[in-house]
Amino acid sequence: MPASMPRVLLAHSYFLAHDAKQWRKMKPYPPLATLLVASMLRERGFTVELFDAMLARSEAEFVRALDASEAQIVGILEDNFNFLTKMCTTKNREAALAMVAAARARGRRVAVNGSDATDHPEMYLAAGADAVVMGEADATFPDLAAAWARDPEAGLDAIPGLALLDGPPADGLAADGPPAVRRTPVRAFVESLDALPFPAWDLVDVAQYRAAWVPAHGRMSWNVVTTRGCPFHCNWCAKPLYGTRYAQRSPANVAREVRQLAETVNPDHLWFADDIFGLSPRWIESYAEALAHEGVRIPFTVQSRVDLMTPSAVAALQHAGAEEVWMGVESGAQKILDAMDKGTRIVQIRDATSLLRQHGIRAAWFLQLGYPGETFEDILATRDLIREERPDDVGVSVAYPLPGTLFHERVKEQLGARTNWSDSDDLAMMFRGTYEGAFYKRVRDLLHEEVAAFSATGNAAGEAHALFDARWAELEGSEASFRTEKRAAGPSGGSSAFVRA
Numbered sequence: 001m002p003a004s005m006p007r008v009l010l011a012h013s014y015f016l017a018h019d020a021k022q023w024r025k026m027k028p029y030p031p032l033a034t035l036l037v038a039s040m041l042r043e044r045g046f047t048v049e050l051f052d053a054m055l056a057r058s059e060a061e062f063v064r065a066l067d068a069s070e071a072q073i074v075g076i077l078e079d080n081f082n083f084l085t086k087m088c089t090t091k092n093r094e095a096a097l098a099m100v101a102a103a104r105a106r107g108r109r110v111a112v113n114g115s116d117a118t119d120h121p122e123m124y125l126a127a128g129a130d131a132v133v134m135g136e137a138d139a140t141f142p143d144l145a146a147a148w149a150r151d152p153e154a155g156l157d158a159i160p161g162l163a164l165l166d167g168p169p170a171d172g173l174a175a176d177g178p179p180a181v182r183r184t185p186v187r188a189f190v191e192s193l194d195a196l197p198f199p200a201w202d203l204v205d206v207a208q209y210r211a212a213w214v215p216a217h218g219r220m221s222w223n224v225v226t227t228r229g230c231p232f233h234c235n236w237c238a239k240p241l242y243g244t245r246y247a248q249r250s251p252a253n254v255a256r257e258v259r260q261l262a263e264t265v266n267p268d269h270l271w272f273a274d275d276i277f278g279l280s281p282r283w284i285e286s287y288a289e290a291l292a293h294e295g296v297r298i299p300f301t302v303q304s305r306v307d308l309m310t311p312s313a314v315a316a317l318q319h320a321g322a323e324e325v326w327m328g329v330e331s332g333a334q335k336i337l338d339a340m341d342k343g344t345r346i347v348q349i350r351d352a353t354s355l356l357r358q359h360g361i362r363a364a365w366f367l368q369l370g371y372p373g374e375t376f377e378d379i380l381a382t383r384d385l386i387r388e389e390r391p392d393d394v395g396v397s398v399a400y401p402l403p404g405t406l407f408h409e410r411v412k413e414q415l416g417a418r419t420n421w422s423d424s425d426d427l428a429m430m431f432r433g434t435y436e437g438a439f440y441k442r443v444r445d446l447l448h449e450e451v452a453a454f455s456a457t458g459n460a461a462g463e464a465h466a467l468f469d470a471r472w473a474e475l476e477g478s479e480a481s482f483r484t485e486k487r488a489a490g491p492s493g494g495s496s497a498f499v500r501a
Contacts, residue, residue: 006149008041009071009108010034011051011062012078013096014085021425022084026216028054028209029223031079032273033137035199040142043197046149050203055212059098066102072152073145074103076129077137078114080241081225081273088116088402090422097127104128109148113137118240119403121163122178131156132163135241136228138196140187161187189242193228193249198257206265219268221301222261226254230275232305234328235341235406236371236399246276251283255290262296269323270300277302284316291320299323307344309352314359324362326395327352332385333378336371341406346385353389362392367447369440370398370433372411376479379443383472386450394451396444398427398437432484439482446471 012031016023030052038048051065066074076099078085085092093116103110105128113133117124121132133140140161147154156162166180190196213220226249229242261267278284291297301324302317309327317325329349331337337344349365356363367382386394400421401408411431421428427444429437446468453464 005045005047006073007047007049007069007071008073008075008145009049009051009066009069010038010041010075010077011065011099012053012085013076013092013099013114014079014082015053015056015058015091015095017055017057018091018095019084019089019423019425021423026212027221028212029079029082029221029271029273030054030201030204030209031077031082032199032223032225033080033082034075034077035201035203036196037075037077037137037141038200038203039197040138041145042200044142044146046142046145048200048203050200052204053095055205055208059095059102062099063102066106066108072108073148074108074110075137075141075145076100076103076110076112077133077141078117080114080136081223083273084424086115086238087400087424088119088420089424089426090420092116093123093420097124100124100127100129104130109152111141111144113141115238115240122181125163125165125181126179130164134161134163134183135187136161136190138190157182157184160185189245189247190228191245191247193247194253198260201261201265221269221271222265222267223271223273224254224257224261225273226277227274227279231279232276232343233341234343236368236401238402238405238408240404242275246279248279248283251287251290252293254287255294255296258291258298259294259296262298267298270298272300272302275303276308277304278313278317279308281310281312281316284313284320288316288320297321301326303327305344306348306352309348309355311355314352314355314361317361318359322361324364324392325356326364326366329365329385329391330368331371331374331378332382333374336374336378339373340368340371349385350389353391363389364393364395365391367394367396368399369396369443370429370435372399372431372433374434376434376476380472383447383450386447390454391451394447396447398429398440398444399431399433401430429484434484435479435482436484439479442475446475 012034016028031054038050041048049069049071051062053062076096096112100110100112109130110128111131111133112124112129117132118134124132131144140159143159144156147156147159156164162184163181166182210220228247229245230239231244231246299321302322303326306327306329330340330342332346334346353363401411414431427437427441450468
């Protein structure tokens, strides 16, 4: 290792400006996974720079940062805790590939990491990446950077967790088809999450985030993660990076990070980006006690499942300061939940929503339209469940087949040339569902409007109900024209795994 370690420029490719829907929502979060790698690099003696694409306007800003940097090693490492990155949209991919090409054109060593790169390493290697980090980047990228620091031409086959061109770069890039790829031994998962340093928050322009959040929402939210992986087996859920294991930080470790954030960033709200926050009530209650010990309390939002919202879990969430829980409700039809291998029951949806409301915690639902076998009657069952239980908010998307899922395997013969959404508002049907994508967009918009109208009372409530009944009747009258079997041409094609829109 040289006495003076070289600089490393880290970046990610999610530009909020490339996603009109998310730009309107204006809920930007810094690249948590990228910043964890930054801290790991610092522990190895590297000087780290960050290009944060989140609030940048285009790839041209990355090029300017690249030209201004002396770093000869570039890591384009996606925030793998951000569900928008995990959507693997074409706009995100195009931005990443352009950034790879820019770094390579300037003679930098460049590696990439993310869900899309893990699914399609040949695409990123063909664009000029020297290596694709497969899976978690926390240990692999620092090992890679250390090898390049010793010798930019170093062989990389001894470093676990990489995908490399199988042959000289010129051969791979010049090939007519996808380049041949070889993989080094699989890197073991990071299991001791408490051993990881806290993210390098000092690399983030906090004032820029505050300036984006406060005018839009009156407060600034910040992101934290306590776990990796999800032990459940919903058959549409892609897990290319963290898998089905469930690694969890200790409550005390998380509470220390929250206290540090309170002292340095001073957020008004926290978003826990875990797929599943607090698998057990005991962990949540211990976290509440650890927060009290640290003398900090910041309202927060989490994601969980309806079958985990037991009385003790909800009471513990209230004690810890939870403000809102997003749950994967998916559908109001039990047959669709069963087809998804969701493992939940309609009664659990009702009970979880009621329990949260009793404890003063907002109950929000993720819903998925268009899963194979869903009929209009099933859509109405979802609508009726919303009307009866009145969640505080809903997020509605359509079934989206991504590689590595059972759902994708089941519909892959129906997929065409187009395999990804362009952005989070696309909602194109990539397989032959019951209806075309335009129909599901109409359903989505109507569901959102109904939920927004729940606050109406008295005569206004009766008028709103009658209005929505009329609109649903109109939709039912036109649904036959949106059925896919009416079309002469086949489906537009796609890739699979439902993602939250």
